[in-house]
Amino acid sequence: PGRVDGLFRQGEEEVDQEVPGLRGATDRECVQKEDGCEEPNNRIKTSKYNILTFLPVNLFEQFQRVANAYFLFLLILQLIPEISSLSWFTTIVPLMVVFTITAVKDVTDDCFRHKSDNQVNNRQAEVLIDALRDDRIYLTSLFFSQADLLLLSSSEPHGLCYIETAELDGETNLKVRQALPVTSELGADIRRLAEFDGGVVCEPPNNKLDKFTGVLFWKNNRYSLNNEQMLLRGCVLRNTGWCFGMVIFAGPDTKLMQNSGRTKFKRTSIDRLMNTLVLWIFGFLVCMGIILAIGNSIWEQQVGAHFRIYLYWSEVVNSSVFSGFLTFWSYIIILNSVVPISLYVSVEVIRLGHSYFINWDRKMYYPKKDIPAEVRTTTLNEELGQVEYIFSDKTGTITQNIMTFNKCSINGKTYGKSNNYSRTKTVPVDFSFNPLADRKFQFYDHSLIESIKLGDSMVHEFFRLLSLCHTVMSEEKNAGELIYQVQSPDEGALVTAARNFGFIFKSRTPETITVEEMGKLVTYQLLAILDFNNIRKRMSVIVQTPDGQIKLYCKGADTVLFERLHPSNEELMYLTSDHLEEFAGEGLRTLALAYKSLTEEHFKEWFKILQEENTSLDSRNEHLAAAYEEIEKDMMLLGATAVEDKLQEGVTETIASLSLANIKIWVLTGDKQETAMNIGYSCHMLTDTMNEIFIVTGHTVMEVCQEVAMLVCIHKKNKEEYFVLQAHALEADLENEFVEVACMCQTVICCRVTPCQKAQVVELVKKHRKAVTLAIGDGANDISMIKSAHIGIGISGEEGMQAVLASDYSFAQFRYLKRLLFVHGRWSYFRMCKFLCYFFYKNFSFTLVHFWFGFFCGFSAQTVYDQWFITLFNIVYASLPVLAMGLFDQDVNDENSMDYAKLYEPGQLNLLFNKHTFFICIAHGVYTSFALFFIPYGAFYNTAGEDGKHIADYQSFAVTVATSLVIVVSVQIALDTSYWTAINRFFVLGSIAVYFAILFAMHSDGIFVIFPNHFPFVGNARNSLSQISVWLVILLTTVVSVMPVITFRFLKEDLNPTITDQLQKSRRKQKPLQNYIPRVYRRNSRRSAYAFSHQEGFGELITSGKNINAVKN
Amino acid sequence: MAVNYNAKEEADGHPSGVGAPGGAGKSRKPDNTAFKQQRLPAWQPILTAGTVLPAFFIIGLIFIPIGIGIFVTSNNIREYEIDYTGTDSSSPCNKCLNVSWNSTPPCTCTINFTLNQPFETNVFMYYGLSNFYQNHRRYVKSRDDSQLNGDNSSLLHPSKECEPYSTSENKPIAPCGAIANSMFNDTLELFRIDNETRIPITLNKKGIAWWTDKNVKFRNPSGNTNNLTALFQGTTKPVNWPKPVYMLDSEADNNGFINEDFIVWMRTAALPTFRKLYRLIERKNNLQPTLQAGKYSLDITYNYPVHSFDGRKRMILSTISWMGGKNPFLGIAYITVGSICFFLGVVLLVIHHKYGNRNTSADIPN
DSSP: OHHHHHHHHHHHHHHHTOOGGGHHHHHHHHHHSSSOSSOOOOOOOOOOOOTTTHHHHHHHHHHHSHHHHHHHHHHHHHTSTTTOOSOTHHHHHHHHHHHHHHHHHHHHHHHHHHHHHHHHHTTTHHHHHHHHHHSEEEEETTOBOOSEEEEEEESSGGGEEEEEOHHHHOOOSEEEEEOOHHHHTTTTOHHHHHHOOOEEEEOOOOOOTTOOOEEEEETTEEEEEOGGGEEOTTOEEESOSEEEEEEEEOGGGSHHHHHTOOOOOOOOHHHHHHHHHHHHHHHHHHHHHHHHHHHHHHHIIIIIHHHTTTSOOOGGGOSHHHHHHHHHHHHHHHHGGGSOHHHHHHHHHHHHHHHHHHHHOGGGOBTTTTBOOEESOTTOGGGGGGEEEEEEOOTTTTEEEEEEEEEEEETTEEEOOOTTTOOSOOOOOOOTTOTTOOTTOOOOOHHHHHHHHHTOHHHHHHHHHHHHSSOOEEEEOSTTOEEEEOSSHHHHHHHHHHHHTTEEEEEEOSSEEEEEETTEEEEEEEEEEEOOOTTTOEEEEEEEOTTSOEEEEEEEOHHHHHTTBOGGGHHHHHHHHHHHHHHHHTTOEEEEEEEEEEOHHHHHHHHHHHHHHHHOOTTHHHHHHHHHHHHSOSBEEEEEEEEEEEEOTTHHHHHHHHHHTTOEEEEEOSSOHHHHHHHHHHTTSSOTTSSEEEEEOOOSHHHHHHHHHHHHHHHHHOOSEEEEEEHHHHHSSOHHHHHHHHHHSSEEEEESOOHHHHHHHHHHHHHHSOOEEEEEEOSGGGHHHHHHSSEEEEEOSSSOSHHHHHOSEEESOTTHHHHIIIIIIHHHHHHHHHHHHHHHHHHHHHHHHHHHHHTTTTTOOOOSSOHHHHHHIIIIITTHHHHHHHHHOOSSOHHHHHHOGGGGHHHHTTOSSSHHHHHHHHHHHHHHHHHHHHHHHHHHTTOOOTTSSOSSBHHHHHHHHHHHHHHHHHHHHHHHOOSEEHHHHHHHHHHHHHHHHHHHHHTSHHHHHHOTTTOTTTTHHHHHHTOHHHHHHHHHHHHHHHHHHHHHHHHHHHHSOOHHHHHHHHOOOSOOOOTTSOSOOOOOOOOBTHHHHOOTTHHHHHHHTTTOOTTTO | OHHHHHHHHHHHHHHHOOOOTTSSSOOOOOOOOTTTTTOOOEEOOOOOHHHHHHHHHHHHHHHHHHHHHHHHHHHHSOEEEEEOSOOSTTSGGGGGTTOOTTOSSOEEEEEEEEESSOBOSOEEEEEEEESOOTTOHHHHTOOOHHHHTTOHHHHHSOOGGGTTSSEETTEEBSSOSHHHHTOOOOEEEEEEEETTEEEEOOOBOSSOSOHHIIIIIOOOOOOSOOOHHHHTTTOBOOTTOSSOGGGSOSSGGGSGGGOHHHHHHHSOBSSSSEEEEEEEEOOOOSSSOSBOSEEEEEEEEEOOOOGGGTOEEEEEEEOOBTTBSOOHHHHHHHHHHHHHHHHHHHHHHHHHHHHOOOOOGGGOOO
C-alpha cells in the first residue's frame, strides 16, 4: 500500500501542472462523441430532485399521472355550480392527502438515491478527478477501471497488463493486455506522459466487448489499435502494479454502460391489471352516469317539469336533455369514488411497508459481510410472489468464485475429507510448520501430511508436479508474503495446495523455476512448456533437476491423459478412475497427473523437431500439437486432484425448492460450456438421472437451425430434459423455436452469452411467455438482464456495486432468494390481492348506494351521505384497517411458506387477483350497496321514529346508511383479516370508534354554531342513533351483507380446501422432513477442471520471458 | 479529506472482500423485534364448521324472535290514513284540487271518517305527501342554515344557495330557499262527531320537532327587542307564503324560525313518499282511550297544490311503539333473514357431514 500511495500523490501533482498541450487529445476524442464535450462527466446520476426543484417537479410529475389529472378535472367540475353535486373539499382533502403522502415517499426515495449516487461517485474519487481533467487515468492494482481506457504503459515489462473481466463477461481467468511498444516506452515517466498528445480516431461507442478498432495518431505516425490495448470499464487490474491509460470512452459511452441496457420503468402485472381495471371501472362509471342522466331527462320531462312550482329551474336549463347532460357530470362527480383516489397511494404505502419488512428481515442478513437485504425498487414486491422464470448468473451468484483443493488421489490412495459432508467436527490440518503456507487454505485429512513427512516419494512427486507444472507467476512482496498471479483459479488452487504441503513455488524466469521443497530451495531448468489448449486438454512442462535428470510433468483431463499412460499403469489407472468417479459424483473438478523421465538424447532429439515445427509457417499449431503428442506418451500416472468450485451456501437446497415451486431456472453465463455444465451438475440442476441433455453448439445459423429443429421433434416425446446452449444459438433467427424448446425443459443453461444476449434471452421469454421473470446476478455483465427482467436482483458484496445499483433488490447470498420469493414475495402478493379485492369491494359498496338512491331522488345527483362522510370515508374510516391487513396479513407463517413450495403456486397462476376475482369483488360490492340502500329504504318507508318524530328524513337516512356502511366494511375486513395483530385490532376498532367520534363531533352543537353552513347535521347523530329501529336496520344490513360471504367461504374451505386452508387448520408446528432434497446425486460423467477456465497462450508468454519482471524483483 | 477516505476504504476492502463489520461503524443487522421480523403475536381465526354452523343457528334463533316481535308490535299499532288530495271526483276535496297558492278565501273541505277501533295511547297526527321530491339535490341545498340559525348578516344577505328564492322585490327573503318557499300550509282540524255534534279534539302543535332543531339549529335573529316584526325588518316573506315568518304563530316561542311546523318542514325527507308530524293528541286520562272508536271529521283548509305533479296528500293518525311507526318491512325482513340463516345452517351442516373435508394435515403435499 505504501508504494501505491506514493505514486498516487505524484499523479495528483502532475494534474496540477495543467499542461496545455493535453487538450488536443481530448478535443479530438470529443469530436466523435456527439455530446459531452463541454462537460466530460463520469458521474452517475439517478436522483431526480434537489431542494429547489422538488416542489415544482414533483407536482408536475404527480399531475402527469392520469389518475391525479383526472381528480384535478373532477375538482374543476365541482367548481361549476350547476354541476357541483359535492362540495369542493370532498375532492381536495383526499387529493391533498394523497399528494402529501406521495411527495413524502418521493422525498425519501430520492434521499436514498442521492446517498447511493454519492457512494458510487465517490469511489476512487482521485482517479475520477484525474480523468476529467486530462483524460489519462492512473490505475493501481485491484482498482476497477472506471472508463474505457487505451493502455499506454504499465508497471510490467513490455507494457503488459493483467486484467480480470468477471464484471464484464463473467469469465474468471486472467487476461493479458499489452500496450503499444511506442507508448509502453513512456513507462512511469510523468513528464513524458503529460506531454503525450496522441489522438485517437475510433469506432463510435458500441456494446461489443471483444472488439475495438481505432487508430492512434502520434508524432506523425499511425498505430492501429485493437482490443488488445483496451482496458474496459469494469475490469480489474490484477498482478500489475500500475498502469497509465488514456480515456477513450467515459460515462455512458463505455462498453459496459452500452451493454447495460435501457433502464425501464418497471411495473408489476398487478399494476397493469389494476390500470386495466381502473379503465373498466371508468367505463362502468360513464355507463352509470349515462343511465342516470337518461333517467334524469325522463324524470325532468315526466315529473320535474310539473314540480317546478316548488323547485324553480332557471330558464337557461329548461330543456330536459340539457338537464340530463348536466346530471351526467354531477353523477360523474359523486360516483367517482368507484375509481378510488386513494388506491394508488395505498398500494404504494403497502409496497413501501413490504419493502421495509424485507430490509428488516434478519434471515436475509449476511453477518459475515454485514449486509442486510435491501429493496431498491419498492414497487415490485407482489411480483416476487409470481415468479415463473429465474435467470441466474453463474459466477459469484451461484458460485463463490473460489476454488479449493479438496481431495486428491495419489498412487491409488485417496486423501481428503470434505468438511461439508461429514458433519462431525474435523480439525483442519495444521500448516504452521510451513511459514509460507496460505492461511486460508484448509485441508481435512491428516494422513496426507503424514505421508509427506514420511517422505513417500510418490506423494512428493505429486506435489512437485503441482508446483512445477503450471503457468502461475509469483511475487514475493515482503519476506514470507508470497503472492501468486494465477491465470485460472483452478490452477491457483493447485499451486496453493502444493505450497501448503511444503512444495512452494517461489519464482520463475524464462529458463528456470525455483521451488522450495520441504524447506530446501531447488532450482529447476525449464526446458519446455507444452501449453494447454482446448483440444489437448492438458499441459506439460519439461524440466531438468539440479542433478541433471530430465522430467516431463503433465496434468490434464483424465480421458486424455489415461490414453497416454504407460501400459504398466493399468491397475493404478482403474483405481484412480474409480476415485475420479467418486470425486465427480461430489461435483468436484478433477485433473489427472502423470510424469515421465526422459533421457537427455531423447529430449534433445525431440527438441530439435519441436524447434523446426515452431518455425514452420503453415499450420504451425497442428505441427506443434503433433510434436507434443510425440513426447507425451508412456507416462506414469501419479494420481488425480479434485478441486471444488465452491457453490455459495445453500444453493443446492434453494434451487431444489425453487424447482419444486415450478419455477424454471435458467443459468446464463459468459463462461465456457464445461464450467457452466459442471456447476449445473454440482448444484443438481443437471443430474445423470435425467434422460437427455441437449447441447446446442452449432456455430452457424444453419447448424443451429438444424439442431433446434431436431430438438423440437425429440421434445414432443420426452418430458424431463435439460438444455444447454451456446451463445451462437441466440444469434440465429429462431426466437419461437428457441422459446418453445427451452420452456419445455426443466433446466436451461446458456453459456458464452454476452451481457446483451442475457437481456435478449430474458426479453424473449418475457415476450413469448406471459410469465414473470426474475434475473439475479452480481456483476456488471448482469446489469442488462437485471434491467430487462421483471425483477432484477443484485448479489451484493463480491464484485462491485454496479449490478446492485441496477437491481431492484439486493442481498448477499443466493440462498436468500428462496426466502425473498417464498416468504416476502408470497406474502406481498397475497396481501396485495386481498387488499385490492377489498378495496374495490369497499368502494363499490360505498358508491353504488348513490346509484340506487338516484332512482328515488329524481336522478338529481343528490348524495346519500353527508359530504364530510364522503370526504373522510376513504381516507379515515376505511383506510387504516385495510392498510393494516395489506401490511401485516399472513395466511400461513414464514416457516410453512418456506417448507411448502406448493404454496407458491397461486401467485404463478395469478389466482388471487384476476379479472374473475375482480368481478366477484365488484358483485359483492354491488350486492352490499343494494342491501345498504334498500334495507333502510324498506324500514323507513313512510314511517316515523319511536318518538313519533322524524326518522325517514334525509339526514337520518344518511346517518343510518353511513353507519351501516362503516360497520359492514369493518366486519368485512374483520372477516378478511387472517392475522390479527394488535395493530389490526387497534385499527379496526379504532376506525369504528373514530367514525363515531367524528360523527358526534360533526353533529355537535358547538361546531354548528361556528360553521352553520358546513355542518348542517347538527343533533342528528344523537337523535337517530338513539332509536332502536336504526340499530335494528344496521344489524340486519350487516348480517345480510356478510352472510353470503361466510357461506361461500365456508363451502369453499370445506369442500375444496387449498393447501393454505389445510395448513391453517392444522397449524402444525413441526417442520416437515426435508427428504425431498437428496444429499448427493451420483453422476458418472467426469469433468476435467482443465477444460473449464484455462486459456492457451500463457506458456508462450512465459518462455518468451515477456511477462517476467525479474529485473525488478 | 472525506472523499479520499471513502475511496481508500473501498479499495482496501475489496480484495479481501470482507469489510470488517466489527469496525467503528455499527452493524447493519436488523433489529430483532417482533414487528420488524413480522412475528407479532396474532390471533388467526379461520372459518371452521365449529364456528360457522353455530353462528348461523344462533343468528337464526335470534333473528326470528326479533322479527316476530317487531312484526307483532308493528301490527298492533293503530293507524288510520286518509288521502284528501281530492283526485277522486266523489271526494269532498275535489273542488279544491286545482287550488293555487294564496287563493282567498281559502278553499276548505271536510272529510268524515270512522274509527273502528279506539286509539289507546298518544296519537300522532301526520300529514303525508307522495311524489314530492324533497330529496332533490337542488331542493335539498336550497336553504341557508346560517340564516335559520339567526345570523343577522345572513338574514339580510341570504346565501346564494337559496337562488332563485333569495330575494323578492329587492328585499331578502326570510327564510330563503326552495324548501321554505314550498312549506306545507294546509290546516288540518279534527273533530269527533258525537251525536251529530262536532267536538274539537285538542291538537298539540308543540313538541313535534327535535329538541336540537328547535333549540340549536333554528333560532330567531337576535336583537335588542323581542319583537319579531322588528327583528325581521328589511326582509320579505317567501313568495308562496301568505304571511311573513314572524306571523306564523301567535305564541312567541313558536313563532318565526322556531315555529315547529316550519322546523318539521325544513327537515327534508329522504324519500319522495314521506310523512311529517303535524300535531300531537295526548292522552288525557287513563280511563278513556285517546281516540274512541266512532265517527270523526277532518276539516281541511286546502292551500297546498300537489295535483299538478301528481302528488298526493294524506292525513295519518297513528300510535307509536318502541320501534317507531307502523312498518311491517323490518319484522318480515328479520324473520326472513333469520329463517334463511337457520336454513343455511342446516344445509351447510348436511353438506359438511356428507362431503366435508374434515381430514387434517395428513396429506398436505409439499
